[in-house]
Amino acid sequence: MSKKGELPKKFEEIHNRIEKVVTPHITVKIAMPEGIDKEEFLKLEDNDKFLHALSLFVKRWLKRNVEAKKRQT
Numbered sequence: 001m002s003k004k005g006e007l008p009k010k011f012e013e014i015h016n017r018i019e020k021v022v023t024p025h026i027t028v029k030i031a032m033p034e035g036i037d038k039e040e041f042l043k044l045e046d047n048d049k050f051l052h053a054l055s056l057f058v059k060r061w062l063k064r065n066v067e068a069k070k071r072q073t
Helices: 006-022 038-046 048-072
Strands: none
Touching: none
């Protein structure tokens, strides 16, 4: 017999793996800058405008990085 809570945990692990295959993503850790209100900082996690801006930044960074590697070869 499985331990209490073991099945939901296993389901969550499998669900996360499937989700990453269907829609690959990464989790980014950003340290809270000094002097910033903790509650305001934590709200960014659910702020669609912030997440969109961060996504655009990552796309630009990756594009520059790929182009730089192509120039090196």
